[in-house]
Amino acid sequence: MPTRRRLITVLVGLVAVIIGLAPAAAAHAERADTKAADGPTAVARARVAADVLMSSYDPVKAWFPSSWWNSAVALQTIGDYMQRTGDRRYLPQLDNTFEKDKGEFPAGELSGDELWGNFTSRAIDDSEWWGLTWIQAYDLTGDHKYLDMAVKIAEFAHDYWDPSTCGGGVWWSAEKTYKNAVTNGLFIRLTAELHNRIPGDERWLARSQSAWDWFVASGMINSSGLVNDGLNDDCQSNGQTVWTYNQGLAIGSALELWRATGDPQLLSTARRLADAAIDGGLTTDGVLTEACDALDRTCDDNAKQFKGIFLRYLMDLADVTHADHYQAFVIGQAATIWEQDHDAADRLGTRWAGGTSTEHPNVFDWRTQASALSALLAVVPVPAPMRSLAATTSPAQPVVMPAKSGATKVRITIGVSATGPASRPVTARVRVKAPDGWTVSPSTGKVILRPRGSEPVNGTFPVEVTVPATAEDGHHDVSAMVVADPGVSFSTRSDVLVSHKIDFDTGTSEETPWLWDADGSQSNGIQNRFADGNHYFVYRFPFPAETVTARSTLTIDNEYVVEASPDGEHWTIVSKEDQRVTDGSNKADQAIDLTPYLGQDKAVYLRVSDAFPEDGWGGRVYHVTADTTE
Template sequence: MIFRRAVALALSLFASATLCPAQAPSKEASQRAQLGVEALQQWYVPKMGLYRTTGWWNSANAITAITDYMRLTGSKKYTGVLANTYKQAQITIPKEQRTDAKKELTGFPGFLNNYYDDEGWWALAWIDAYDLTHDARYLTMARSIFDDMAASWDDTCSGGIWWSKDKKYKNAIANELFFSVAAHLASRVYSADGQKYADWAAKEWKWFYMSGMINGDHLVNDGLTIDAGTGKCSNNKKTIWTYNQGVLIGALAEWSRTGGGADILTHARQIADAAVAHFSDKAGVIHEPCEPNCGADGIQFKGIFVRNLRDLNNIAAEPVTGKAIAANAEAIWTKNRTSQNTFGTVWSGPITTPDAGTQSSALDALNAAITLEK
């Protein structure tokens, strides 16, 4: 009973935090995001339900970006895209039959593949789709994906899930996504399973906090090194990426809604403030360490960071966060936009060749600006 009351309160907070009266949508920001979505859809392949020029997990983030746009503006224009992707992206196409240039465009049944982080992105995409449409099949899919992720938890490093089914690396992003999916499901599943997800979220956060991946500067490194002799695990001190900060911030923000503890938002705020300071230039524009050549993965990271920064700001607004969102959305529009309303990797410019990954990443920031006060 206590848990159900907590869920009811969480959903109430969720509804108000998503778009509260004090943060009415900016018409200009909405129009910019609309043009960004329209440009993004030029890369959409209906037959596959995926996006040309980018990868499998990136397509999940593109779906999240257009879903967020609809949820924030009240549009329902692309709900058919969600339904189509749900159906078509579960179809695996033999490599010799794939038509994209790199012959990589294919789907996976149940949105399950060899990488648990890929699965986490799709689970969050379908939770977002459920929030928009209230179509139960999307939530059911997210729960199915979560079960596959949870099955990889073991005692190596005293807990945590693996990055892939090869079980060679325990890292930040897979565990952050596992935490985030658990926290989101805990506030959306009304059955007894809701407590199961809450228990998983609490267990994952406790493990992650003790794992050492959050360094002394309140920033998250990429993962853990496992000592071959002792089996002891420690922070591998590898690259500090924007999305590792973002996904954890978003997970903590969501977990704070379901009674995660009084210190949850404090941790989220510490990481957010440290990340904004670490990645921003003098104009407040965020840069990835790999710029301008970030490959197929790194181009997606900044948008994920700003998307989750928005989620935190919706719960615990702070001038630093709002200023960061506004500065990056403005830079994208004024310094990183082509005449076709497409966006490159470096948000402060100059414009690099846009693709579906760079477009959906920038769209995350444009979406985030929608809920800022005029």
Template sequence: MRTHRPLLAVLATAVGLCLVAAGPATARPGADRHQDAVAAVDGLMTWWNPDSGDFDTTGWWNNANDLQALLDFWQAPGDTGGHDIEQLAAEIYDKNVGVKDGQFRNDYLDDTGWWGLAWLKAFDLTGDRRYLDTAIADANHMWAHHDSTCGGGIWWNYAHQYKNTITNELFIALSAGIHNRLDGDTTHLARAQDVWDWFQAKKLINGDDLVNDGLNTECVNTGRTATWTYNQGVILGGLVELHRATGDASALAQARRIAEAVIASPLLAPGGILSEPDDDATDGGADGPSFKGAFMRNLGALDRALPDRPYSAFIDRQADALRTLDRSGNFYGFHWNGPFDKADAARQHSALDALTAAVY
């Protein structure tokens, strides 16, 4: 994953915002949850650049997550607060479909996967077949970088330098999702299952039920402490899609183990608030601000797939913490347990992902 444009941090003071004082997190009624999400959309749209078809202040792959967050918000209960997200998706598509390698593909295969998932969601909401066709093109592009090195799996980039977790998780979610929307498909499901079997065989899920970042040059799980939240999250969505495709109960059982390990982790959820391993020491750089949003989006999908809705309280807690500890007007920062640091489109979509999950 790479940021293709410089990150232009937007300081709260530069936009004349007033920092909300930290306070206790308290549950909010459904109407207020929706109002919070609408306000977060208002904030995100301040960075929309209709000339470029991008959200300013963040990078190419983060822009896919900006779009995904808006589409998920559109699908959630309640109105869109006056935002025409269908038209926005069309504008993003039209202005970007021909750039880089076309069809939202480029030399980092995880970037391609993020865009493929966004267009799969756009197809769900609009029925526009070009979005599904792009998701298929993206999945096929990723599969072209699958080989027998390390026993299988998909490379991170064209240079074939690293077989990492996030690329393969995205592929599982995208290919299983395509199968679930493409009548008569067998190819995409077989590919998703192939990569999931490889993922398990390489023990990318460690003994603590957390997902490590990838394989070293000896094709062994690196065992790095960098168990980023997005590595834990994307596989949850992939396993929900696999379960939908196959009915295999073990997929949801594994997803639950990962989700529960995150919630119990003193590293990833200290004090019950989602965090990156180095949240307190950094501002997340160009990539990190998108990570927690990807986790929350997929945790929400898992929660809705389970009849007991086991993660609703955790989701509510993140939404409450964001509102009371990490908000400045309609804008949200990197540290969900506070204090607010600065605003940009990556931080904002992550907050929107959490707030939208709480609307359901």
């Protein structure tokens, strides 16, 4: 837990702010009348988003599939969620990762790099991310094993501090070819956090201060107050892209070192860096925007997570200063994400302002979820309100293939969750609305929940929606409003796709409604979904009631297994690659007769997995079609 010394330094720093930064404080009109966020709604939205994120957590490998450093940041974000809301449900997953992944692993097992033990590798910045994650775990639990691990990681990073090149700084990698903002921003924050948690420490404080002094003098902070990526061979700023996470880490580094020292200049610098970013330097129409968020570009798996790191540290600054300027900004980011970058499955995409294009669609995955979750957390008040109410739908994106005559029924379950004092039961009133010409039964009702504090309790409200044969192809909302006294509410919806044909590229929004179970599969862009190792993905085709025969064609390659099922439980192999193919050279259209697998409700399930799970080159699907005859 934070030490008494840390609390003292915070008080000292606040006094310094009052005395030394009065002009700046007045300029920003502190504590004016900015409208505060709706606390119960903010908690509920964060809970829903956190649950979606954790649905991608792999409990066997104890990480989020296919990204090592991203997993560290995602777990730290979940730590932020638990610390911010008081909901401690995910502490076991943190410990699961710590115990399972602290050893040595060969390249490709958990990271593209070999892991050297204690969460270290040739990528120094990757190691530092894990150090911050374990300090977060220590703050949550008080268990010194996490703090001890963070110390080991920080000692490892310090071994790459090298004053013989550019006068100091930590190398980006073991190859010692580049000194950059991310590695050194992480080092400053990590060492300052250690100082603020280790009684009597002077060593980590000295290292943090030296690293900060070097960073400020390096020239990476440009004349606009924005942080360029790193240094060139002449030890000058390379002028490369200003990524939001570098800006955020610079803010966070200054802020944590200010906590350690009480130096008002550090807080002033943190504010200057924040102002440079949010006053137009890194925003578009007031929304935080990565350079790769443009509609003609696609962010890679690293950049998908950058904006959330910025918001984590801006949240920290907003908490410390209570500045209306920062509070208004984080409220705006959270509102924009929920209104424009949030789908019916409660997934949050990479473009916070929304927007998509055919070749560069808005991407939704666990990395983008973790990033946007940080923005939702930033508006949760401190302390968080005890009482909250949330709702979800399942399935969130059902598909209906109408019969030529007669209606088609689809079952949707409204999930309701609540937190609050154990002494006060919650009566949640549910109202469900379907499109004109559709019916829903029951359309109103109640769910009674008995909260037990900050950990949510759950209930369900199932409904049956009747879709007429005349329903037009396209997306249709079935919405639900859940209300409880005193004055807490939440809305949710199912995005029902009515479609008479099945024809989609993988890795697109058109694929999503047909994707019944993504498991641990991944998509790296349009016409790309793959399942490596023991992972798989399942499509569900709910053919019309009059269907007699059905077939499907999958464009597929690598080491695939395709199975069919009438119920999603009992599977038969219908296509398989028997050779070890890892280069896509067997890419072809595989035609599959689905007629033997038409279930009682005429639905067929197709599952794609890995024929050779030990080598990590599982089935990769590009395009899917299916059709029927009566």
